[in-house]
Amino acid sequence: MRSVAVIGGGIAGLAAAVRIRDQAPDVRVTVFEQGATLGGKLRTGELAGSPVELGAEAFLVRDAATGADSPAITLARRVGLGADLVNPAVGAAALAVDGKLVPMPRGTLTGVPGDLAALEGVARVADHDLDAGRPLLAEGADVAVGALVRRRLGDQVVDRLVDPMLGGVYAGRADQLSLAATMPALAQQARVEGTLTGAVKAAQAAFPRVPGGAVFATVRGGVSRLVEAAAAASGAEIRLGATVRELARTPEGWRLTVGPTRDPQHVTVDAVVLAVPARPAARLLAAVEHVAAERVGALDYASVALVTLALPRPELPELSGFLVPAENGTAVKAATFFSTKWAHLARPDGVALVRASVGRYGDEHVLQRDDAELAAIVHRELSNLVEHSLPKPLETKVQRWGGALPQYAPGHLDRVAAARAALRASAPTVALAGAGYDGVGIPICVRSGEAAADAVLAALRDPQRRG
Structure with a gap:
């Protein structure tokens, strides 16, 4: 039986695992995730008795190139969540100009x-x-x-x-x-x-014209349900808390060194999908393909914090949210009115969830504040932007994502193409997947994982390409 290791249990890695299950059910798949949970930046929590997204909240409904269902929609339906897809109730957004909210052009x-x-x-x-x-x-x-x-x-x-x-x-x-x-x-x-x-x-x-329909969707109950359903549908062995420290060639494939340095475990597989951020991917590739490692390792990342407030009966504008240009001088760069945007999150007691994003690349000093300070800053700035004092939060949640968002400098696509070309030439049973290479957003990550799965399966089927 052939075996594939998927290193990284985010949505790209899980999409790769589902794809392998569908295209080659006789291939054994193991997902290695160094964290305690799957999903990467897809994580649903709870705040004041309501589900709250601590990372990505939604995904595009349509594929920009074809107008067909986006890869995220297709995956959600594949794993049995088609009936639980919901669309925003409010789509209007605003922009903070000179400290006041104006409609987005x-x-x-x-x-x-x-x-x-x-x-x-x-x-x-x-x-x-x-x-x-x-x-x-x-x-x-x-x-x-x-x-x-x-x-x-x-x-x-x-x-x-x-x-x-x-x-x-x-x-x-x-x-x-x-x-x-x-x-x-x-x-x-x-x-x-x-x-x-x-x-x-x-x-x-x-852009393909598709009459009517919403632009975005999410999963009722939270995007973590998509993570859980994809993991189950993949049929893969899931190993949490399993850090892959080294990747080395063997005569038949690859050897992974997994776990603590004092007590490592060695796992041999026929192919590898690297669905981890660029820096850990570059470290694993260093002994495999130095050109790929160099190109991938050039990518930098930004850190952010998402601060969510549960507010009792606030007066909020009828908006999905707003963006804040840096010239305003605020820590908040964007905000989402969850309970307004998503009708299924509206509560009869009037408690509303408002989430703000804090932190820009090269200007992350505000993230050095502790959670209480950060929440207080967000509450004050949001009050100023909606032009009245918001009620004191019943509860707050601060989710920090250190080094989470890739920063694609000019030439990024060429660097990724060079890395992949080097892997195809010398290590075709290793493929890259995820936001660090192909773009951010759930649909792009799903497509990236599926493409990586297709690449390693094609190499496994062709003995001359196994490398």
Whole structure:
């Protein structure tokens, strides 16, 4: 019987395990997770008697390329949760401009406008978006998002729209994040179009049109249910608290060194899916494929904290949440009104859950505060932003994610491609999966895990490719 080790029990690793079960049920799969629980950044907790998401809260319903169900929706249905998918009740979001909440401009692509008139009253546009008769980007080129948008539309468009959008997703800064990695559809059109607004419009026009329907979904009862159901459906052996410290070649495959250094266990397998963040992946690859290790190890990460308040009968705007540009000077960079956004979380006693995200790449000093201080800062800043004093929380929860969000510098996709090419050439039964390589968000991580599973299964079926 062939065997595959999936190192990392986040959603990418679990999606890989389910894929192997479906495509090759005779292959034995073991998931090694160094933590005490599965799920990675998908974790549901409880606050004041209500379920609360301590990490990712939702996922896209549609695949941006095809318009079909996203990989997350497909996985949820595959593992028996199709009837438990729910959509937001409120989709309107806001932006904090000069300390006040204003409606999020419509028609932008991650904050980059296709229609400059839509930004009136929100951001001053310095319109240098002239067509010089050549594409904005050369074929294969990459650039920081902020550099391109500042050059074409000015600083305020970046600082008030693009930067908070990217900060909400990546906890990163527009001036340091790769266009190709964070906005692939826009990067593709920028290699054709001569203006930025033209590239935005072309990218939007290329999105598949699906009439009606919600953009996002989550799982009733919490996203941890997706984790649990995927683990069960995979049929894999799950080993928690199992740190894989070394990966070494054997004549037939791979040897994993697992557990404490004083009492290690050695496990031999035929193939490995590395579904862990870039730095631990680079350490494991160092003795296997130095080019892959070097390319993967270049990735940096940001740390964040998610602070959730259970508020008794607060007066909240009818919004799903809002984003806060860094120019506001607040610790809070984004907030979600859970009980407004998700109707199934509304309580008859009026207790509302509000979650704020704190921490930006390169500006994590606020995270050095203890939990009580951090919760007090969030409560005060949220009160200022909604322009009235919010009631004292019944309970608070601070979830810290150290080194959690990958920061894709320009050239990231090329580095990942080089790492994967090196593995295909010398170690084809080892594959990379997860947010550190292919992008953030549950659907992307699911697809990444499935692609890694397909890659190692293909190598196992071809004796000449096993390496």
